[in-house]
Amino acid sequence: MKRNLFHSVLQKEIERIDHSHTAKRGEKIIEGFTDDPSPRAIIKKKRYLIFNSNDYLGLRFESALRKGEENASQTFGTGPGAVRFISGTFKVYKDLEKALATFHKREDAMIFSSAFAANLAVLFCMIKGQSKDSLVSGDTLVVSDSLNHRSIIDGIRIANLPKEQRLIYKHLDYANLKEIIVSNTARYKRVLIVTDGIFSMLGEYVNLDKIRKIIETHESKYEEGVHLVVDDSHGVASLGANGQGVEEVTRAKADILVGTMGKGFGADGGYVVADKIVIDYLRESAASYIYSNSISPGVAGAALSAVNLVKSSKGKKLLRKSKDNIKLFKQLMKKAGFQFAADSIHPIQPVWIGDTKKTKALTEDLFKEGILVTNINYPVVPQGKDEIRVQISASHEVKDIEYFVKVITKSGKKLAII
Numbered sequence: 148m149k150r151n152l153f154h155s156v157l158q159k160e161i162e163r164i165d166h167s168h169t170a171k172r173g174e175k176i177i178e179g180f181t182d183d184p185s186p187r188a189i190i191k192k193k194r195y196l197i198f199n200s201n202d203y204l205g206l207r208f209e210s211a212l213r214k215g216e217e218n219a220s221q222t223f224g225t226g227p228g229a230v231r232f233i234s235g236t237f238k239v240y241k242d243l244e245k246a247l248a249t250f251h252k253r254e255d256a257m258i259f260s261s262a263f264a265a266n267l268a269v270l271f272c273m274i275k276g277q278s279k280d281s282l283v284s285g286d287t288l289v290v291s292d293s294l295n296h297r298s299i300i301d302g303i304r305i306a307n308l309p310k311e312q313r314l315i316y317k318h319l320d321y322a323n324l325k326e327i328i329v330s331n332t333a334r335y336k337r338v339l340i341v342t343d344g345i346f347s348m349l350g351e352y353v354n355l356d357k358i359r360k361i362i363e364t365h366e367s368k369y370e371e372g373v374h375l376v377v378d379d380s381h382g383v384a385s386l387g388a389n390g391q392g393v394e395e396v397t398r399a400k401a402d403i404l405v406g407t408m409g410k411g412f413g414a415d416g417g418y419v420v421a422d423k424i425v426i427d428y429l430r431e432s433a434a435s436y437i438y439s440n441s442i443s444p445g446v447a448g449a450a451l452s453a454v455n456l457v458k459s460s461k462g463k464k465l466l467r468k469s470k471d472n473i474k475l476f477k478q479l480m481k482k483a484g485f486q487f488a489a490d491s492i493h494p495i496q497p498v499w500i501g502d503t504k505k506t507k508a509l510t511e512d513l514f515k516e517g518i519l520v521t522n523i524n525y526p527v528v529p530q531g532k533d534e535i536r537v538q539i540s541a542s543h544e545v546k547d548i549e550y551f552v553k554v555i556t557k558s559g560k561k562l563a564i565i
């Protein structure tokens with residue numbers, strides 16, 4: 148009986164979410180993919196062009212990744228069987244960590260089940276130690292961009308710092324960031340600046356070089372310095388001629404870089420690259436690494452093939468094609484009269500609509516014409532900033548982009564958006 152009362156609270160909460168227009172459980176179920184150069188998703192036997200995937204280079208259907216996956220699962224089986232420190236450390240995991248460290252020019256790397264799990268671990272462990280005996284005290288000031296990803300917000304949240312020790316700077320506002328660091332001088336032993344590399348709603352990138360300059364100028368004022376943590380999940384294997392993400396584009400480096408293998412790399416799982424001392428410390432402290440399985444050996448095999456592919460001439464060609472596709476998309480959309488919510492150089496292209504109903508109607512029109520795209524509405528973005536988030540892939544052909552623009556132009560005119 149009491150259980151029913153709690154269930155009615157849950158029911159009301161679901162209704163509250165449904166009314167806020169942010170419900171997510173009515174997903175479209177993809178039954179398979181076609182073997183077109185840009186594979187179409189099959190939904191209720193109909194084919195759809197995909198303009199809302201993070202598979203920026205189209206790697207998830209590459210034969211090299213499938214072979215890597217198959218070889219690893221033939222050798223190691225389908226699951227890890229245990230966490231890393233028990234009997235779950237396989238050669239394929241060590242090979243992948245070495246490849247990621249080399250790819251990002253770092254001393255060491257460590258893989259996690261996801262980038263979300265990596266962020267929780269990195270932030271909790273760098274802010275506080277694992278146990279009450281830890282020598283890492285909570286004497287840290289955390290400064291975080293206001294639009295950071297949920298996994299960063301939660302990582303900071305679980306460290307349970309007093310409010311004055313977890314400050315938020317205005318989105319991409321480097322003057323505000325500097326102000327916070329200067330005004331807290333010497334109050335804490337160390338500072339942790341945390342930011343996304345690419346912000347997933349607008350495709351904007353962070354100017355790491357500007358943050359590095361602030362750090363250089365002010366870090367001596369804190370006993371244990373100022374450290375930069377960057378989550379470049381959307382940037383790795385998508386941005387830069389070598390696919391090294393926001394670090395390559397801004398020619399500046401994070402102290403700790405978090406990435407995912409589940410977007411541009413076309414596989415799954417998260418990772419951290421950093422100095423060996425940091426990785427050694429995380430291996431001894433990160434709960435989501437110590438007490439949780441790693442990715443499956445097959446996924447690690449696919450990810451290892453993906454890193455090698457991105458480094459090859461074929462990878463560089465795909466990165467160039469991605470850049471060309473983005474350029475073509477922006478040109479055609481601007482010519483058709485559409486505006487962008489931000490001037491993004493990344494495959495995430497935010498098409499500004501500015502009205503919730505029109506955004507929804509536009510997405511539905513595109514769906515009817517065989518195109519998958521995501522509408523982003525208030526409260527995810529501020530009121531009046533409703534947008535269609537288009538994600539361009541290197542696997543798109545010119546005719547796919549032209550078809551998209553043709554369909555959205557027709558609908559945009561009908562809805563008086565352009």
Ligand SMILES: Cc1ncc(COP(=O)(O)O)c(C=O)c1O
Pocket residue numbers: 260261262263264296298343344345347378379380381406407408409416417
């Ligand atoms: C900035 C950022 N970090 C982390 C993640 C989560 O990545 P993963 O799926 O590997 O947990 C995402 C994906 O939405 C993201 O946008």
